[in-house]
Each structure stands twice: as C-alpha cells, then as structure tokens.
Amino acid sequence: MTSSASAPASPAPATAAAPTRERLLDAAATLFYREGVNIGIEALCRAAGVSKRSMYQLFTSKDDVLAASLDRAGSRYLSQLLPAPEADLPPRDRILHVLDRLESLSASPEYLGCPFLATAFELKNPERPASVVARRYKDTLTDFFREEARRGGAHDPDLLARQLTVVFDGSSGRAVTQAGSLGGLAMATATVLLDAAGVS
Amino acid sequence: MTSSASAPASPAPATAAAPTRERLLDAAATLFYREGVNIGIEALCRAAGVSKRSMYQLFTSKDDVLAASLDRAGSRYLSQLLPAPEADLPPRDRILHVLDRLESLSASPEYLGCPFLATAFELKNPERPASVVARRYKDTLTDFFREEARRGGAHDPDLLARQLTVVFDGSSGRAVTQAGSLGGLAMATATVLLDAAGVS
Numbered sequence: 304m305t306s307s308a309s310a311p312a313s314p315a316p317a318t319a320a321a322p323t324r325e326r327l328l329d330a331a332a333t334l335f336y337r338e339g340v341n342i343g344i345e346a347l348c349r350a351a352g353v354s355k356r357s358m359y360q361l362f363t364s365k366d367d368v369l370a371a372s373l374d375r376a377g378s379r380y381l382s383q384l385l386p387a388p389e390a391d392l393p394p395r396d397r398i399l400h401v402l403d404r405l406e407s408l409s410a411s412p413e414y415l416g417c418p419f420l421a422t423a424f425e426l427k428n429p430e431r432p433a434s435v436v437a438r439r440y441k442d443t444l445t446d447f448f449r450e451e452a453r454r455g456g457a458h459d460p461d462l463l464a465r466q467l468t469v470v471f472d473g474s475s476g477r478a479v480t481q482a483g484s485l486g487g488l489a490m491a492t493a494t495v496l497l498d499a500a501g502v503s
Numbered sequence: 504m505t506s507s508a509s510a511p512a513s514p515a516p517a518t519a520a521a522p523t524r525e526r527l528l529d530a531a532a533t534l535f536y537r538e539g540v541n542i543g544i545e546a547l548c549r550a551a552g553v554s555k556r557s558m559y560q561l562f563t564s565k566d567d568v569l570a571a572s573l574d575r576a577g578s579r580y581l582s583q584l585l586p587a588p589e590a591d592l593p594p595r596d597r598i599l600h601v602l603d604r605l606e607s608l609s610a611s612p613e614y615l616g617c618p619f620l621a622t623a624f625e626l627k628n629p630e631r632p633a634s635v636v637a638r639r640y641k642d643t644l645t646d647f648f649r650e651e652a653r654r655g656g657a658h659d660p661d662l663l664a665r666q667l668t669v670v671f672d673g674s675s676g677r678a679v680t681q682a683g684s685l686g687g688l689a690m691a692t693a694t695v696l697l698d699a700a701g702v703s
Contacts, residue, residue, distance in 0.1 A: 339625060341541045415627050420676050424624040425539060427615050429682030441680045465677075466692045472680075473673025476620050477665075480641045480672075482629030492666045492696070499695045 324361050325375075327351040331368050332376035336418055340369060340425045340433070370432035373422055377440045380418055383408065385447060394455030395502050398448060398467060402489040405471060409478035409485055417475040444468060455502035463500040467493055524561050525575075527551040531568050532576035536618055540569055540625045540633070570632035573622055577640045580618055583608065585647060594655030595702050598648060598667060602689040605671060609678035609685055617675040644668060655702035663700040667693055 330351035334342050344365055348355050362368045386392055386400040408414055415421060419437035426434050449464035457463045474489035497503075530551035534542050544565055548555050562568045586592055586600040608614055615621060619637035626634050649664035657663045674689035697703075 337627065339539075339541065339627060341539065416624055420680060421624050423680045424616055424621050424676070427537065427539060429679075434680075434682075438680050438682075441677075462688075462691065465688055466695070469670060469673035469677055469688060469692055471673065472676035473669035473671065476624070476672035476676055477641075477669055479629075480620060480623045480634075480638050482634075482638075488662075488665055488669060491662065492669055495666070495699045496692070496695055499699060 323353055323357055327353045327358060327361065327368065328372045328375045331372035332418075335369060335372060336376070336415060336421065340422060366432050369422075370436050373418060373433050373436045376418060377436065381440060381443065384444075394451040395497055398451050398455070398497065398502070399490060399493060401444075401447070402467075402471065402474070402493045405474055405489050406485050406487065409475065414478060416479040417472060420472055420475055441468065441472075444471065452500065452502060455497075457500040457502050459500065463496060463502070466496050470496065523553055523557055527553045527558060527561065527568065528572040528575045531572035532618075535569060535572060536576070536615060536621065540622060566632050569622075570636050573618060573633050573636045576618060577636065581640060581643065584644075594651040595697055598651050598655075598697065598702070599690060599693060601644075601647070602667075602671065602674070602693045605674055605689050606685050606687065609675065614678060616679040617672060620672055620675055641668065641672075644671065652700065652702060655697075657700040657702050659700065663696060663702070666696050670696065 327347075330353075331347055334347060334350050338346075344355060344358070347365070347368065348358055351358075358368070362371065384401050384404045386397045390397070390400075392400065419440045422433050423429070423437045428434060429438070445464045445468045448467040449460050452460035452463040452467075470489060470492045474485055474492070477488065478485055527547075530553075531547055534547060534550055538546075544555060544558070547565070547568065548558055551558075558568070562571065584601050584604045586597045590597070590600075592600065619640045622633050623629070623637045628634060629638070645664045645668045648667040649660050652660035652663040652667075670689060670692045674685055674692070677688070678685055
C-alpha cells in the first residue's frame with residue numbers, strides 16, 4: 304500500500320479507526336468497481352454507513368479513498384489469481400493457473416473486467432493515485448510471469464511475461480465487451496506463447 | 504449505425520439539422536473519450552455550442568448521443584487501423600498492419616486506449632446502446648482478422664481471429680496502464696500467433 308493512498312489525514316485511535324476505515328474501503332471498492340470511479344462522496348459514505356466527517360478524518364480526498372480501496376481489493380483479487388506459494392506445480396502450470404482462474408472469474412455476470420485495467424481506463428490519467436496503484440499491481444503480475452518464465456527456461460522471460468500480461472488484459476477486455484465466457488481463449492492463447500517461448 | 508443510436512426524436516429539416524448533429528457528435532466523441540462517459544449534458548452542449556433544446560430535438564437521451572458519437576468516431580478509428588482495401592498486401596501483412604497502427608497510435612500521449620474497450624469498461628453494462636456499438640465494432644475487427652486468417656491459410660481462422668483481438672485489446676490496455684509506448688509488443692505477440700497458426 305502506498306503512503307499517499309492510505310495515510311490518514313489525522314491520526315485516530317487505532318481500535319476506533321480500523322473498523323471504520325476497513326468498512327469504508329470495502330464499500331468503496333465494491334461501489335467503484337460496480338458503478339465506476341465517478342461515484343460521489345455521499346453515495347460512498349451512505350454505502351459504508353460512515354459520516355463524511357469520519358471519512359475526511361481518515362482520508363484527505365476521494366482520490367485517496369479510491370487508491371486505498373483499489374489497493375485493498377487488489378491484493379485480494381491477485382490472491383484469487385495466483386497459485387498458492389506452497390502449490391508444487393511446474394512453472395508452465397503456475398502460469399496457466401492464472402489464465403484458468405481468469406476464465407473462471409470472467410464467467411460470472413458480476414465480472415466487470417480486471418479492476419486495475421478498469422480503473423486505469425476510467426481515470427484516463429496515469430498520475431492519479433489509483434492509476435499508480437493499478438500500474439503497480441499490473442507490474443506484480445508481470446513480475447510473477449517473468450519469474451515463472453525464467454524458471455521454466457523461456458528464451459526471453461521478459462518478453463514472454465509482457466506477452467502473457469497482454470493476453471491477460473485482452474482476455475479481461477474481451478469478457479467485458481462480449482459480456483460472456485472466454486470459452487478457453489485465454490488458456491489457448493497463453494499456451495501458444497508458452498510453446499513458442501520454449502516453456503514446456 | 505443502429506437506429507436506436509441515431510434516430511432523431513423529432514424530424515428536422517435535413518439541411519438545418521445535419522451540421523448541428525455532426526458538431527454535437529464530434530464534440531461528444533472527443534469529450535467522452537477524454538473525460539469519460541459521465542460527462543454531463545450541460546458540458547456536452549457547451550463544448551458543441553448547441554442548446555439543450557437542439558440536442559433533445561436530435562436525440563432522445565444522453566445514452567443515444569453517446570452511442571451515436573461512438574459510432575461516428577469509431578468508424579474513423581477503425582479506418583485508421585485497417586489497411587486500405589486497395590493495398591496489395593499478403594494476409595499476414597494486412598493483419599500486422601493493424602497491430603503496427605495500434606503501436607503508432609498508442610505512442611501518442613493523447614491515446615487513452617481503444618475507444619470501444621474504454622466505453623465498455625466505463626459503462627459496465629453490456630445492454631447500454633454504446634456497449635452494443637462497441638461490441639459491434641470489436642466484432643468488425645475480429646471479422647477482418649478472421650477473413651485474412653482464412654485467406655492466409657490459418658489452421659483455425661476463427662480461433663486465430665479471436666486471439667489477435669485479445670492481443671489488440673491487451674496491448675491497448677497496456678498502453679493505458681503503463682502510459683507508454685508498446686515498443687513493438689503488439690507486433691511481436693501477433694507474430695508468434697501467426698507463425699503458430701501457419702500464416703506465413
């Protein structure tokens with residue numbers, strides 16, 4: 304979590320502030336994802352059952368709430384995608400696990416695309432705090448792919464990692480534009496790239 | 504153009520209505536792309552130099568303006584991507600032309616991603632008129648890839664066409680999240696898929 308995204312505007316007793324902060328961030332993450340980043344402060348506080356005064360005691364601006372809520376929801380989203388660290392899988396399977404999870408998640412009618420990609424598209428400004436959070440999580444995913452590609456003996460782990468991120472994002476986008484299941488497309492496309500890169 | 508997106512609420516003399524309509528749609532397309540689909544009617548009319556009354560004589564709702572403006576801007580965007588029909592290129596080069604154009608467009612700081620993908624992500628509802636327009640244009644791109652893949656002797660033209668659309672969308676998404684040039688990634692990824700599909 305970046306300090307700019309989560310630093311409280313004024314300190315509050317940890318025991319009192321923590322539940323409010325978490326309730327606000329969870330409600331915010333759900334609302335921003337479902338309704339878009341332009342949801343107003345009033346709707347946000349209403350959904351979280353938090354007063355505007357409480358909100359401004361914890362965050363300096365709506366931009367900070369957005370960034371911190373994406374950060375909180377994002378780490379959960381990523382943990383839904385990545386294989387468990389203790390899972391004893393070869394690198395190729397660890398990579399395909401991510402695409403397989405994306406296929407599953409995107410089959411739900413509640414799936415509205417990768418939250419990092421959605422936020423970046425909606426904000427239209429790479430300097431906004433939540434755009435920075437989105438970019439950092441995308442980099443985390445690419446780093447995961449790169450490390451597995453390297454372990455799997457890819458000819459060019461860095462190129463393969465960026466290609467797999469493109470497949471991930473393009474598949475996420477397709478699930479949104481087509482409003483339907485990917486039907487194995489993410490897996491099939493990643494498989495071609497893994498084969499060509501020598502990760503068997 | 505779908506009738507729901509463009510049908511005027513009440514007929515107006517063609518000569519008087521046409522310039523107003525076009526001015527409104529061009530201003531709307533620019534604003535929606537730059538600021539997002541939540542731009543208000545007032546800002547829209549101000550940018551177009553059109554009264555709200557004139558707008559509602561031409562369109563039943565903001566949703567209709569959004570869909571019609573995406574339709575108008577979309578056909579221009581697509582013509583920037585596709586090779587000229589008279590261009591005498593082999594199918595593989597015609598496909599790579601699209602990715603090469605995407606690389607060029609996305610290098611501009613004004614590029615905020617594929618407008619169809621952006622609109623679908625922002626609307627978060629596949630039934631909205633502009634989401635339908637976005638899906639139709641995405642299908643047009645996939646149809647182009649499929650026809651070239653078929654002419655180029657691809658093992659499975661339909662699969663390759665969907666994979667190339669994924670690469671297109673993922674590259675567009677990456678240009679947004681990374682806020683930078685693709686550096687040949689779209690071309691390199693499409694090349695791997697073309698090679699594997701037997702389109703030489």
